[in-house]
Amino acid sequence: MTRDFDVAILGAGSAGYACALRAAQLGLRVALVDEGQVGGTCLHRGCIPTKAWLQAAKVRRTVAKAPSFGVLASLDGVDAAAVKGYADSVVGSLFKGLTGLVASRGITVIPERGRLVSDDGRGPGIETGGRTHRAGAVVIATGAAPVTLGLPVDGTRIITSEEALRLDALPGSAIVLGGGVIGVEFASMWADLGVKVTLLEATDRLLPAEEPGHSRILAKELARRGVDVRLGTSLTEATATDAGVRVLAGDAELTADLLLVAVGRKPSSSGLGLEEAGIGITATGHVVVDERLQTSARGVYAAGDLVSGPQLAHRGYAHGIYLAERIAQLQGAFAGTPTLPRDSDIPRVTYSSPQLASVGLTASQAGADAEVVDYHLTGNGRAQILRAPGEREIGVVRLVRRGGGQIVGMHVIGEDVSELIAEGALLVGWQAAPEDVAGIVHPHPSLGEAVAEANWALAGQPLHMHS
Numbered sequence: 001m002t003r004d005f006d007v008a009i010l011g012a013g014s015a016g017y018a019c020a021l022r023a024a025q026l027g028l029r030v031a032l033v034d035e036g037q038v039g040g041t042c043l044h045r046g047c048i049p050t051k052a053w054l055q056a057a058k059v060r061r062t063v064a065k066a067p068s069f070g071v072l073a074s075l076d077g078v079d080a081a082a083v084k085g086y087a088d089s090v091v092g093s094l095f096k097g098l099t100g101l102v103a104s105r106g107i108t109v110i111p112e113r114g115r116l117v118s119d120d121g122r123g124p125g126i127e128t129g130g131r132t133h134r135a136g137a138v139v140i141a142t143g144a145a146p147v148t149l150g151l152p153v154d155g156t157r158i159i160t161s162e163e164a165l166r167l168d169a170l171p172g173s174a175i176v177l178g179g180g181v182i183g184v185e186f187a188s189m190w191a192d193l194g195v196k197v198t199l200l201e202a203t204d205r206l207l208p209a210e211e212p213g214h215s216r217i218l219a220k221e222l223a224r225r226g227v228d229v230r231l232g233t234s235l236t237e238a239t240a241t242d243a244g245v246r247v248l249a250g251d252a253e254l255t256a257d258l259l260l261v262a263v264g265r266k267p268s269s270s271g272l273g274l275e276e277a278g279i280g281i282t283a284t285g286h287v288v289v290d291e292r293l294q295t296s297a298r299g300v301y302a303a304g305d306l307v308s309g310p311q312l313a314h315r316g317y318a319h320g321i322y323l324a325e326r327i328a329q330l331q332g333a334f335a336g337t338p339t340l341p342r343d344s345d346i347p348r349v350t351y352s353s354p355q356l357a358s359v360g361l362t363a364s365q366a367g368a369d370a371e372v373v374d375y376h377l378t379g380n381g382r383a384q385i386l387r388a389p390g391e392r393e394i395g396v397v398r399l400v401r402r403g404g405g406q407i408v409g410m411h412v413i414g415e416d417v418s419e420l421i422a423e424g425a426l427l428v429g430w431q432a433a434p435e436d437v438a439g440i441v442h443p444h445p446s447l448g449e450a451v452a453e454a455n456w457a458l459a460g461q462p463l464h465m466h467s
């Protein structure tokens, strides 16, 4: 039977393009269909541009406190158009590299809107512009889009993260709706760039999935930098006005130049032909899959933000790589063992100031026999060097161990601590016990020593820590 491709992928974001790259590497003939640009949300409208804006915010904060390090500098302001230019240049350079890589692996990119076509005996397919591309397997990876709660999003006064990243002038004031990852990153970044920010969160804490103590530290730290953090506050009405936006939230009426709506992202699963193919979609819009990411339609799989669980780029990569190997295995092109990581082993980072990073279980999720160690970065030489003199050190590394056995969680908060979580992912993913890793030497002075110190404490041999 002649098929156009071994695998056809709908959506070229983190999940889709990772699947394409790995499948091509394994010798499969691959089609990658996307109506937008290869790289998807993360590269063009998500991870990369937000982190570039956060870096600009950090530079401004650093310049503002330069004199306390003995360096004389003056802060003249922020040129938002130039910051956007810098963010665009980072995206552009990564995009160039990615498109070159995709081309070098012989992947056929189809730059069109597509939809699933059921298996008619020749395999499932993707239809684009009246043409059907049949394949041995189809991967659906169409991602997610902002939830707007029916608010009148106009892209100017009432916006989502998509428009926020395209601003070439900063607002004087902003209301951020939602104290999840997007809300917290924008609130932190805008506050550091000089915007007056009000942050509204419906639950009683920011970043509800993180350790409660770390949520409290974050809220306090944002408030210290001028963010008006309002917890337990839902918005009831938002109206764009000539001057900006008017918002009713709880008993308060608030005004600002703009409102950023950041209350979650809904899977983009409708209008793709999935229901017609008999594929289950949950009330939240997630595609129903089994433990191998297979849908109920033969030869059709789903990956990334479409699948219930943390909406993270690196989870998308892991799904894509797994599916490429699984499909290649079924087609006789891969002899290895494809492994799909558990969602609980996937690390998360919020790149605000301070940063929060975590992997595995929180202390309360670990249960009654959990042992917890908090190593405060006040005892860490590198942390002391990084913070401005006179500033209070608020960083903490928390390790959670279950019943005298393996480490099941690591949760950190502090400046520049995001890179530490890769070690946490190794500890949790390899089910290490503190005694197993107590002999691993960490460089001095480094933030990583805080992880070693927490491990030593759990192994009953704390060094720079009172027992």
Ligand SMILES: Cc1cc2nc3c(=O)[nH]c(=O)nc-3n(C[C@H](O)[C@H](O)[C@H](O)COP(=O)(O)OP(=O)(O)OC[C@H]3O[C@@H](n4cnc5c(N)ncnc54)[C@H](O)[C@@H]3O)c2cc1C
Residues within 6 Å of the ligand: 010, 011, 012, 013, 014, 015, 016, 033, 034, 035, 036, 037, 039, 040, 041, 042, 043, 045, 046, 047, 048, 050, 112, 113, 114, 115, 141, 142, 143, 144, 161, 182, 268, 272, 303, 304, 305, 306, 311, 312, 313, 314, 315, 316
């Ligand atoms: C502001 C923001 C910041 C973020 N920061 C981070 C971060 O720092 N770290 C992190 O891990 N995650 C971050 N994320 C989340 C991350 O971007 C997503 O988890 C990731 O992009 C999901 O990948 P995906 O492949 O599932 O979907 P996407 O990347 O959304 O890709 C889906 C692709 O499908 C295409 N598509 C959809 N429908 C069709 C169709 N019918 N036909 C053709 N093409 C179609 C779209 O054009 C898109 O390119 C952030 C998200 C946002 C919004």
Ligand SMILES: NC(=O)c1ccc[n+]([C@@H]2O[C@H](COP(=O)([O-])OP(=O)(O)OC[C@H]3O[C@@H](n4cnc5c(N)ncnc54)[C@H](O)[C@@H]3O)[C@@H](O)[C@H]2O)c1
Residues within 6 Å of the ligand: 149, 177, 178, 179, 180, 181, 182, 183, 185, 200, 201, 202, 203, 206, 207, 208, 233, 234, 235, 262, 263, 264, 265, 310, 311, 312, 348, 349, 350, 351
């Ligand atoms: N650094 C990163 O990894 C990163 C950065 C940005 C986005 N993302 C991903 O994008 C996804 C979407 O981010 P998000 O922040 O939009 O969603 P989220 O689910 O992380 O947070 C949404 C927040 O909005 C609150 N909320 C909901 N309705 C509300 C209302 N009516 N009033 C006030 N608050 C309300 C929720 O309680 C929650 O805290 C996340 O799941 C995340 O995984 C990741």
